[in-house]
Amino acid sequence: MPLLVSLQLALYVLLWALASAALKDERRAILQWMGYALASAGSVALLGWRPDGPIWLTHTGSSAASLLSLMLASRGVLLFLGLRPNDRLSIALAGAAAMGLGWVGPSDTASRLAVAGFFNIVVIVGGFVQSRPAFMREFGLRLAVAATLPSLILIGMNGYFLILGLLGRAPVISAQKGELPMAIWVVTLVSAAAFNYLFLFLVGFRMQQSLQRQATHDVLTGLPNRRAMAQRLQLEWDRSQRYGKPFVVISADVDHFKSINDRYGHALGDQALIAVARALRASARDSDHVSRVGGEEFLILMPEAQMASEGLPKAERLRAAIARLELMAPSGEKIALHASFGVSGWLASDQDREQVLRRADRALYEAKHKGRDRVVLQPD
Numbered sequence: 001m002p003l004l005v006s007l008q009l010a011l012y013v014l015l016w017a018l019a020s021a022a023l024k025d026e027r028r029a030i031l032q033w034m035g036y037a038l039a040s041a042g043s044v045a046l047l048g049w050r051p052d053g054p055i056w057l058t059h060t061g062s063s064a065a066s067l068l069s070l071m072l073a074s075r076g077v078l079l080f081l082g083l084r085p086n087d088r089l090s091i092a093l094a095g096a097a098a099m100g101l102g103w104v105g106p107s108d109t110a111s112r113l114a115v116a117g118f119f120n121i122v123v124i125v126g127g128f129v130q131s132r133p134a135f136m137r138e139f140g141l142r143l144a145v146a147a148t149l150p151s152l153i154l155i156g157m158n159g160y161f162l163i164l165g166l167l168g169r170a171p172v173i174s175a176q177k178g179e180l181p182m183a184i185w186v187v188t189l190v191s192a193a194a195f196n197y198l199f200l201f202l203v204g205f206r207m208q209q210s211l212q213r214q215a216t217h218d219v220l221t222g223l224p225n226r227r228a229m230a231q232r233l234q235l236e237w238d239r240s241q242r243y244g245k246p247f248v249v250i251s252a253d254v255d256h257f258k259s260i261n262d263r264y265g266h267a268l269g270d271q272a273l274i275a276v277a278r279a280l281r282a283s284a285r286d287s288d289h290v291s292r293v294g295g296e297e298f299l300i301l302m303p304e305a306q307m308a309s310e311g312l313p314k315a316e317r318l319r320a321a322i323a324r325l326e327l328m329a330p331s332g333e334k335i336a337l338h339a340s341f342g343v344s345g346w347l348a349s350d351q352d353r354e355q356v357l358r359r360a361d362r363a364l365y366e367a368k369h370k371g372r373d374r375v376v377l378q379p380d
């Protein structure tokens with residue numbers, strides 16, 4: 001039985017090796033989980049190994065490998081969540097566990113199981129507590145509850161060993177043959193499957209989220225892109241058609257941006273765009289949808305505004321926020337930034353959503369024409 005279980009656990013090494021080849025971004029965590037799968041397979045294999053030498057030594061090795069596997073699993077979780085594992089604490093814990101197992105030595109199996117069970121619980125609980133807040137932040141309550149399952153199973157199993165060990169009763173039917181009750185093998189396999197498949201799923205889930213974000217967000221500024229804006233605009237348009245609920249759009253364009261690029265270089269131009277995006281986002285309401293729809297073009301959708309004229313003070317605030325920005329060239333020269341704005345609102349007579357955008361663009365064009373760094377309301 002130990003060999004069969006060990007083989008099953010070793011399959012997860014293969015699984016993580018494949019995942020590591022495909023998912024480079026998560027490689028650091030995946031390598032830890034590969035180590036975890038390897039150490040847990042080794043720990044079980046040692047239980048089934050019957051060397052000529054003293055059996056307690058292989059069993060002690062098995063306990064040490066099991067502790068190592070849990071440490072690697074927990075290290076992988078911390079790295080996966082962008083947290084820094086405390087290596088000093090891990091080394092101290094491994095040292096204390098080695099001393100504990102050495103102190104038990106060739107004596108009874110029960111004491112060894114109690115020591116191993118105790119340290120295993122410390123590692124599982126420690127990793128769980130450390131990773132919990134970051135896990136909840138990224139994956140939410142439901143997945144956090146699901147992720148508790150492997151930890152709970154392992155805490156339960158090790159708690160069982162610890163209590164039996166303290167009572168002086170080893171749960172081994174025949175330690176010499178490495179045979180443990182069937183339930184222990186089942187629990188080992190279930191907890192390993194729960195951990196490995198859960199984190200494999202989370203790696204894929206994160207990748208899918210990131211692809212989705214890339215498809216709808218601009219990489220440079222982090223704002224929603226033209227595609228996301230089109231979706232949002234369609235939503236507002238549908239609402240206005242159905243319920244007559246108006247909305248306002250503000251089209252913004254950085255003034256003379258080409259000359260910033262030409263004089264100070266593309267990298268500084270990028271910095272300017274990031275600064276403008278931040279200023280727009282900071283000066284808009286949470287309910288406003290701010291997006292980058294082109295090179296130096298931005299669009300602000302105000303779903304709560306009733307009339308185009310309500311967009312005027314908002315656009316004026318955004319204009320002033322950009323005019324306050326000051327960028328520093330590598331030479332120390334200060335670079336002023338300005339932008340022009342066109343404001344338009346939904347009209348009941350509009351045939352499609354493009355009409356609202358076209359009016360905002362016409363207003364923006366007029367703002368440029370009139371000398372830039374200003375706001376123009378849609379022409380009637």
Ligand SMILES: Nc1nc2c(ncn2[C@@H]2O[C@H](COP(=O)(O)OP(=O)(O)OP(=O)(O)O)[C@@H](O)[C@H]2O)c(=O)[nH]1
Pocket residue numbers: 220253254255256257258259261265266267268269270273294295296368372
């Ligand atoms: N640095 C940088 N430049 C960009 C990016 N996207 C577009 N641009 C540049 O933005 C400039 C836009 O120039 P124009 O359309 O002539 O507009 P402008 O110079 O701002 O002039 P007006 O709008 O008339 O005030 C071009 O030089 C583009 O190369 C980007 O992501 N980063």
